[in-house]
Amino acid sequence: MIVGLAGHIDHGKTALVKALTGVAGDRLKDEKARGITIDLGFAYMPTRSGRPIGFIDVPGHERFVHTMLAGASGIDFALLTIAVDDGIMPQTLEHLAILDLLGVDRGAVVLTKADLASPESIEHVAQQAKALIAATTLARAEVMPVSALTGAGVDALRAHLEVAAVAVRDRRGGRRFRLAVDRVFTLSGVGIVATGTVLSGSVHLGDRIQLSPSGLFARVRSLHAQNRPADAAHVGERCALNLAGPGVTKDAIWRGDVALDPELHAPSDRIDARIRVLPTEKKPVGQWFPVRLHHASAEAGARIVLFDDKPIAPGEEANVQLVLDRPIAAAAHDRFVVRGVSAQRTLGGGLFLDLRANARGRRTPERREQRAALALADPSAAFPALLETPPFAFDLAAFARDRALCAERRDQLVAELELVILETGDSKIAMTRERWALFASTMLERIGAYHGDNPDLQGLGREQLRVTSQPKLPEPAFDVALKKLAGSDQLVLDGAFVRLRSHEVQLTPEDKGAWEMIAPLLGGAQRFRPPRVRDLAAATGRAEKDLRRVLKRVGRMGWADEVAHDHFFLRSTVSEMTTIIADLSVAATDGSFSAAQFRDQVDNGRKVAIQILDFFDRHGVTLRKGDERRVNPYRLDLFGPPCQSADEPGGEPSPVGRPDFKSVWGSEPVSGGFDSHSLPPISHRAK
Ligand SMILES: Nc1nc2c(ncn2[C@@H]2O[C@H](COP(=O)(O)OP(=O)(O)OP(=O)(O)O)[C@@H](O)[C@H]2O)c(=O)[nH]1
Ligand SMILES: [Mg+2]
Numbered sequence: 001m002i003v004g005l006a007g008h009i010d011h012g013k014t015a016l017v018k019a020l021t022g023v024a025g026d027r028l029k030d031e032k033a034r035g036i037t038i039d040l041g042f043a044y045m046p047t048r049s050g051r052p053i054g055f056i057d058v059p060g061h062e063r064f065v066h067t068m069l070a071g072a073s074g075i076d077f078a079l080l081t082i083a084v085d086d087g088i089m090p091q092t093l094e095h096l097a098i099l100d101l102l103g104v105d106r107g108a109v110v111l112t113k114a115d116l117a118s119p120e121s122i123e124h125v126a127q128q129a130k131a132l133i134a135a136t137t138l139a140r141a142e143v144m145p146v147s148a149l150t151g152a153g154v155d156a157l158r159a160h161l162e163v164a165a166v167a168v169r170d171r172r173g174g175r176r177f178r179l180a181v182d183r184v185f186t187l188s189g190v191g192i193v194a195t196g197t198v199l200s201g202s203v204h205l206g207d208r209i210q211l212s213p214s215g216l217f218a219r220v221r222s223l224h225a226q227n228r229p230a231d232a233a234h235v236g237e238r239c240a241l242n243l244a245g246p247g248v249t250k251d252a253i254w255r256g257d258v259a260l261d262p263e264l265h266a267p268s269d270r271i272d273a274r275i276r277v278l279p280t281e282k283k284p285v286g287q288w289f290p291v292r293l294h295h296a297s298a299e300a301g302a303r304i305v306l307f308d309d310k311p312i313a314p315g316e317e318a319n320v321q322l323v324l325d326r327p328i329a330a331a332a333h334d335r336f337v338v339r340g341v342s343a344q345r346t347l348g349g350g351l352f353l354d355l356r357a358n359a360r361g362r363r364t365p366e367r368r369e370q371r372a373a374l375a376l377a378d379p380s381a382a383f384p385a386l387l388e389t390p391p392f393a394f395d396l397a398a399f400a401r402d403r404a405l406c407a408e409r410r411d412q413l414v415a416e417l418e419l420v421i422l423e424t425g426d427s428k429i430a431m432t433r434e435r436w437a438l439f440a441s442t443m444l445e446r447i448g449a450y451h452g453d454n455p456d457l458q459g460l461g462r463e464q465l466r467v468t469s470q471p472k473l474p475e476p477a478f479d480v481a482l483k484k485l486a487g488s489d490q491l492v493l494d495g496a497f498v499r500l501r502s503h504e505v506q507l508t509p510e511d512k513g514a515w516e517m518i519a520p521l522l523g524g525a526q527r528f529r530p531p532r533v534r535d536l537a538a539a540t541g542r543a544e545k546d547l548r549r550v551l552k553r554v555g556r557m558g559w560a561d562e563v564a565h566d567h568f569f570l571r572s573t574v575s576e577m578t579t580i581i582a583d584l585s586v587a588a589t590d591g592s593f594s595a596a597q598f599r600d601q602v603d604n605g606r607k608v609a610i611q612i613l614d615f616f617d618r619h620g621v622t623l624r625k626g627d628e629r630r631v632n633p634y635r636l637d638l639f640g641p642p643c644q645s646a647d648e649p650g651g652e653p654s655p656v657g658r659p660d661f662k663s664v665w666g667s668e669p670v671s672g673g674f675d676s677h678s679l680p681p682i683s684h685r686a687k
Pocket of ligand 2: 014
């Protein structure tokens with residue numbers, strides 16, 4: 001357990017810590033000379049029941065409230081001191097307000113310097129204190145008189161803390177490691193040491209952590225938990241980390257940094273939050289109001305953006321957007337406090353709702369609904385509520401990261417909420433089962449309707465389908481969704497097109513006859529330099545314009561491609577040629593290849609080879625720079641899956657059918673293929 005001190009200047013905080021722990025505070029020269037606390041102090045008290053209790057001593061001086069704030073975040077228990085000979089003073093009130101805003105709900109009010117007042121006046125202060133805390137999170141705190149000088153009441157307080165330490169154990173589990181750094185120093189023979197309060201999770205010896213927001217990586221070479229050497233430190237403990245790694249120096253780490261599990265490193269400077277303005281404020285908080293934002297041990301300048309045009313009156317609560325002047329490492333539902341910029345006083349505080357807030361659309365009804373969902377503390381309630389708001393699909397990975405959830409807790413959400421997950425790279429786009437079913441059935445209906453209107457077309461363009469689907473998914477997630485449907489046998493993915501499995505493109509018997517004659521001529525050994533329309537006409541004795549019409553039609557159906565004017569290649573040949581250029585590019589040291597190299601592979605003469613490459617350029621399969629070309633890996637499957645074997649020429653696809661690509665697609669890794677690149681909308685069928 002970590003105990004944080006609070007209270008007005010000279011009210012005996014440091015003396016109390018010494019009475020409880022035996023550790024003398026105020027080590028700084030200035031502190032000794034002036035008799036006041038300036039920086040945070042740390043001390044530990046052994047307990048009979050187990051781990052020591054840590055104390056964070058803070059300054060009471062009004063000019064050092066920001067330091068008090070750095071110490072107060074992450075504490076489990078507060079000791080609010082009130083000197084009986086002085087009574088309630090300004091920083092008694094301000095510190096209490098801060099503890100209340102930070103949600104600290106366990107603590108005791110310690111009436112210090114009890115040796116200096118009569119029992120009656122102690123009782124009087126006690127009554128005042130009780131009235132003071134009644135409307136705060138500390139309402140249930142005991143009020144205990146203590147004298148650090150005579151030792152009266154110290155044992156009772158110590159016993160009280162020991163009992164509290166046992167009760168405090170049940171802190172939120174299932175979270176990843178975060179520690180708010182409050183001190184950094186070099187220890188001779190050891191190296192860089194960063195100390196702080198573990199806000200969530202655990203850290204172990206040898207762990208690789210990241211400092212946020214800087215992003216510096218470090219390894220935990222050794223560590224202390226609650227002032228003892230340890231293999232691990234957990235939430236609710238003070239911890240000293242001996243850090244090592246490239247760039248890890250005393251100047252690279254600051255108070256205010258958060259040492260964290262690298263999975264959590266995603267600093268933010270625009271945060272939607274719930275804020276409460278203290279009733280003691282004189283004026284309402286207006287639009288673009290400037291504040292100092294205090295979060296954990298960090299501090300940043302910020303502006304308050306109101307969602308309604310009405311200013312927030314003293315004593316009121318509202319949702320706002322905080323626009324920070326630098327990024328901080330926060331988690332959703334972390335508490336914060338805001339103070340005035342010029343007049344140094346505490347204005348209010350609250351909790352973060354959404355770390356990925358946007359400037360655009362922040363007042364829309366959808367955003368309001370989303371914020372209401374995100375205001376729910378329990379992830380098992382918040383995430384399903386979020387999924388009920390437009391666009392009904394959200395990244396569970398980002399949600400879990402911003403709540404510092406560990407992987408097990410995240411996966412538990414998937415199971416308990418029966419989510420459908422579309423996994424791409426780092427993101428896990430989630431939908432409810434009902435939403436997924438609706439998404440899939442509407443899409444299948446639309447494709448079906450399209451087939452009805454266009455029986456001679458191979459299908460609907462993927463991109464066209466994506467941008468008109470609800471929810472409109474990001475490209476990679478949409479591709480995963482398509483593959484999922486293809487995997488369940490409902491859809492067939494055909495290059496840039498999508499069709500229903502049941503859809504068969506129909507040719508008239510006449511056209512079918514013509515195609516059966518010319519398809520074999522386009523395949524075979526001559527497939528890389530197939531006859532042109534004119535030559536086909538001569539070979540078959542059919543009219544040139546009829547053959548051209550049939551070829552255009554089968555081109556739209558995805559069986560052939562018009563690589564150059566009147567020069568059609570079988571789709572399987574085009575697919576085979578993508579494999580050839582992919583191989584060329586793999587073989588090249590710098591990944592690029594020349595037209596001559598390609599020509600040598602397909603042996604069809606310079607002119608045709610260049611026409612083919614130009615065709616690939618137009619479709620973004622290759623990227624040309626001067627005489628060299630590179631392959632665009634995201635488009636390699638535009639003309640169907642990679643060719644199985646280069647020496648299986650001829651009759652593929654069978655004259656009126658086409659190979660069944662389903663099995664090939666089905667075995668594809670989900671992240672492959674069309675990730676993050678848009679496909680040309682139905683371009684190669686319009687030739
Ligand atoms: N008589 C008496 N004096 C006390 C007691 N506790 C503290 N003092 C004296 O009160 C003065 C202030 O005590 P500190 O413990 O430094 O007060 P503080 O709250 O830490 O002050 P800041 O850190 O500057 O806010 C010192 O001179 C202490 O000796 C007590 O129980 N009885
Ligand atoms: Mg002090």
